[in-house]
Amino acid sequence: GAVVSQHPSRVxxxxxxSVKIECRSLDFQATTxxxxxxxxxxxxxxxxxxxxxxxxxxxxxxxxxxxxxxxxSLTLSTLTVTSAHPEDSSxxxxxxxxxxxxxxxxxxxTQYFGPGTRLTVL
Amino acid sequence: xxxxTQLDSQVPVFEEAPVELRCxxxxxxxxxxxxxxxxxxxxxxxxxxxxxxxTLVKGINGFEAEFNKSQTSFHLRKPSVHISxxxxxxxxxxxxxxxxxxxxxxxxxxxxx
Numbered sequence: 573g574a575v576v577s578q579h580p581s582r583v584x585x586x587x588x589x590s591v592k593i594e595c596r597s598l599d600f601q602a603t604t605x606x607x608x609x610x611x612x613x614x615x616x617x618x619x620x621x622x623x624x625x626x627x628x629x630x631x632x633x634x635x636x637x638x639x640x641x642x643x644x645s646l647t648l649s650t651l652t653v654t655s656a657h658p659e660d661s662s663x664x665x666x667x668x669x670x671x672x673x674x675x676x677x678x679x680x681x682t683q684y685f686g687p688g689t690r691l692t693v694l
Numbered sequence: 695x696x697x698x699t700q701l702d703s704q705v706p707v708f709e710e711a712p713v714e715l716r717c718x719x720x721x722x723x724x725x726x727x728x729x730x731x732x733x734x735x736x737x738x739x740x741x742x743x744x745x746x747x748x749t750l751v752k753g754i755n756g757f758e759a760e761f762n763k764s765q766t767s768f769h770l771r772k773p774s775v776h777i778s779x780x781x782x783x784x785x786x787x788x789x790x791x792x793x794x795x796x797x798x799x800x801x802x803x804x805x806x807x
Contacts, residue, residue, distance in 0.1 A: 606794070682740060
């Protein structure tokens with residue numbers, strides 16, 4: 573079954589509103605999570621690294637004030653798109669790496685991806 | 695820094711035919727290599743990975759890939775594809791001992807009956 577969940581799976585909002593996306597690791601703790609953005613028929617672009625207990629690290633060109641990241645616990649990271657505009661419409665995906673846990677399906681040195689959140693800003 | 699090049703944006707193939715999806719990478723340090731598959735409107739699923747050891751790596755769904763350090767390649771192969779293999783395939787690289795993944799642009803595998 574899924575080891576990383578995202579909520580919501582789809583969201584439609586009006587321009588100017590803020591949207592929060594949650595990413596949860598199930599059955600394992602993740603001190604680090606990653607947030608990606610994927611445009612239609614394109615690759616995943618890393619937006620930022622979410623660090624539990626400290627500030628997120630943003631990739632070049634990503635506005636940290638627009639894409640707020642909070643890693644509230646060892647199993648939860650949130651991405652808030654503030655004052656969303658139509659150009660923010662995209663597929664947002666999170667991932668969490670695991671060191672592997674004996675007796676489980678979790679593999680060593682593997683990142684598990686959430687199912688993604690499709691954001692549509694009208 | 696690392697980069698990944700997937701030479702083919704689309705690969706059409708008939709069912710039961712063999713397929714190879716190409717991936718080349720660039721890095722000044724040792725790397726880990728991955729292939730992920732993405733079905734429509736879904737997240738990514740790990741197909742296989744190379745961390746160390748044998749350069750021929752076998753993954754799920756009958757896929758395998760071979761790490762070639764001299765050619766900086768990690769091509770994905772399957773001897774006989776099924777309709778259900780139709781999906782987007784992404785090659786990815788991470789520097790040794792880091793978790794940050796850099797993805798290629800993806801290859802759309804379309805299997806026809």
